[in-house]
Amino acid sequence: MARVTEYIDCNSFIHRLNPLSKLFWALGVMILALSFNNVFYLLALLVLVILTGLMARVLLNLAFVLKGLLIFASILVLLQIFFLQGNMVLFYLLPDQHLPVTKEALLLGLAMGLRMITVVLSFLIFLSTTQFKDILLVLTEKLRLPYDYVFMFMTALRFVPTFLDEAVQVRYAQQVRGCPVDSGNPWQKLKAYQAVALPLVLVSLKKAERLAIAMETRGFGCGKRTYYQEPVLTKLDTLVMVMVIATVILAITFRLQGYGIVHY
Amino acid sequence: MKPILEIKGLSYRYEGGQRALRDIDLNIYPGEIVALVGQNGAGKTTLAKHIIGILKPPPDQVIVCGNDVAATPVSKMAKQVGFVFQNPDHQIFHQTVNQEVAFGLRNLGLPEDEMKQRVTTALKEVGLELLAGQYPLSLSRGQRQRLALACVLAMKPEVIVLDEPTTGQDQWEKIQIMNLVADLNKRGHTVIFITHDMSLVARYAKRVVVLCQGEIILDNSTQDALAKPEQLAKSFLKPPQITLLSNRLNETLNRPGATTVLTVEEMYSNLQAMMEGGA
Numbered sequence A: 001m002a003r004v005t006e007y008i009d010c011n012s013f014i015h016r017l018n019p020l021s022k023l024f025w026a027l028g029v030m031i032l033a034l035s036f037n038n039v040f041y042l043l044a045l046l047v048l049v050i051l052t053g054l055m056a057r058v059l060l061n062l063a064f065v066l067k068g069l070l071i072f073a074s075i076l077v078l079l080q081i082f083f084l085q086g087n088m089v090l091f092y093l094l095p096d097q098h099l100p101v102t103k104e105a106l107l108l109g110l111a112m113g114l115r116m117i118t119v120v121l122s123f124l125i126f127l128s129t130t131q132f133k134d135i136l137l138v139l140t141e142k143l144r145l146p147y148d149y150v151f152m153f154m155t156a157l158r159f160v161p162t163f164l165d166e167a168v169q170v171r172y173a174q175q176v177r178g179c180p181v182d183s184g185n186p187w188q189k190l191k192a193y194q195a196v197a198l199p200l201v202l203v204s205l206k207k208a209e210r211l212a213i214a215m216e217t218r219g220f221g222c223g224k225r226t227y228y229q230e231p232v233l234t235k236l237d238t239l240v241m242v243m244v245i246a247t248v249i250l251a252i253t254f255r256l257q258g259y260g261i262v263h264y
Numbered sequence B: 001m002k003p004i005l006e007i008k009g010l011s012y013r014y015e016g017g018q019r020a021l022r023d024i025d026l027n028i029y030p031g032e033i034v035a036l037v038g039q040n041g042a043g044k045t046t047l048a049k050h051i052i053g054i055l056k057p058p059p060d061q062v063i064v065c066g067n068d069v070a071a072t073p074v075s076k077m078a079k080q081v082g083f084v085f086q087n088p089d090h091q092i093f094h095q096t097v098n099q100e101v102a103f104g105l106r107n108l109g110l111p112e113d114e115m116k117q118r119v120t121t122a123l124k125e126v127g128l129e130l131l132a133g134q135y136p137l138s139l140s141r142g143q144r145q146r147l148a149l150a151c152v153l154a155m156k157p158e159v160i161v162l163d164e165p166t167t168g169q170d171q172w173e174k175i176q177i178m179n180l181v182a183d184l185n186k187r188g189h190t191v192i193f194i195t196h197d198m199s200l201v202a203r204y205a206k207r208v209v210v211l212c213q214g215e216i217i218l219d220n221s222t223q224d225a226l227a228k229p230e231q232l233a234k235s236f237l238k239p240p241q242i243t244l245l246s247n248r249l250n251e252t253l254n255r256p257g258a259t260t261v262l263t264v265e266e267m268y269s270n271l272q273a274m275m276e277g278g279a
Helices: A019-035 A039-055 A059-083 A103-129 A132-142 A147-175 A186-192 A194-217 A235-257 B044-052 B097-108 B112-125 B141-154 B171-186 B198-204 B222-226 B229-233 B241-252 B264-278
Strands: A089-094 A098-102 B005-013 B019-028 B033-037 B062-064 B081-084 B159-163 B190-194 B207-212 B215-221
Touching: A019 A039, A019 A103, A019 A132, A019 A235, A039 A059, A039 A103, A059 A098, A059 A103, A089 A103, A098 A103, A132 A147, A147 A194, A186 A194, B005 B044, B019 B044, B019 B215, B033 B044, B033 B171, B033 B198, B044 B062, B044 B081, B044 B159, B044 B190, B081 B141, B097 B112, B097 B141, B112 B141, B141 B171, B159 B171, B171 B190, B171 B198, B198 B222, B207 B222, B215 B222, B215 B229, B222 B229, B241 B264
Parallel strands: B033 B190, B033 B207, B081 B159, B159 B190
Antiparallel strands: A089 A098, B005 B019, B005 B062, B207 B215
């Protein structure tokens, strides 16, 4: 799980796109995914996102995330089966006609699952094809968000893999002291994890403090910033953004006409 | 004698595909004190992690104290193998130094009175007895390192693995830690320590294992290993200056087969003997 939000260097044309157009694309995918709840519309959208991932040559690295997402998606499907009462019974999960699985519940569950996978995957593609510093630059320079907050948010994101890595190290350190995080019943395990959580928080606080000092010694917040390299908007970027906007407008129009939406 | 640690044909590749260990064969016998040396990235820590099962070896390739490491959870291995990490902060989370040391003993299920006694002894051994009631994170880096050592000592494992135990210590603390380690070894514990400091190797290790790019390129008694600077140079290691000096002197004085000198004291007594013999 440690490498979820990391940049993957492949230099595809998607890598070379301006971060702004990729952000537009990811947001566009999200709007589209939220607009429709027809399984087939969402499936088509997911296929498009997967194709983009393939073109960017980052999909293989994200395959293990997909596995985790599939588990979450199946939980969503199960939840719908339990809670949505439809009319078209397909089959029963338990004998004696208990726990009916209806067509409506199954379809809605699948739609929810697909929607989640599509949105998460599109943002992962955005993050793994764009360097951290470029995202920062676009958000502050192009979108005029306040630098301090953007920096704070992006740094938090940047430290997720480090944090997970640290968690593994702490778990090892406690295991070798005989702490039963790797054996025993679930309740014992849960209690044992206290010994992992506490050092992890302490180490992270320490790290945050050190980071703040290191940043100040290098002049963070002393005045107007200049930038080392500013990514330019190419014709391709304009094309991508215009296409995204056009698609979104089109999709919303269709949605208002009642296409791609199923009422349960 | 039966080895306490047996490694047979162990190879390891990290997830990213990077090869870390290649066909390692290593037997370590009860009561030995072994230095594991090599460049950064040579595979020292990776090898050490296989000894306690933090990295899982394939079945039957690593046997420690009669346990197949592949099949034993780390928290069970901890009864027989102690492991001191480079970063002490990954384990510290209690309110007092005392409680911190007691944590491991509680995991072993020791009775309260024995626990107290072991905690006191362990803290005395690392020289932290006066800080027993302090908040562990308020200790200095060197003190925290020694606290981590005390946590392992108190558990009295048969095998102790130390990953660079002297990082961040001043010269006096270094000697203290290593004297303690040597003392543990004399009391029958098997010790394996990773280090970059060749003077510590010369002074404390009885056997040296040199790793280079995941392979053992030299496994010998400390004297024999340090007598071969060319072999060590492959790993960019250099024997301590006093050993180099004695090797050169042996060459110029044409004394083949003379013993390799490891410490200043040895050099001094050798020279004294020579001068008295010559006079």
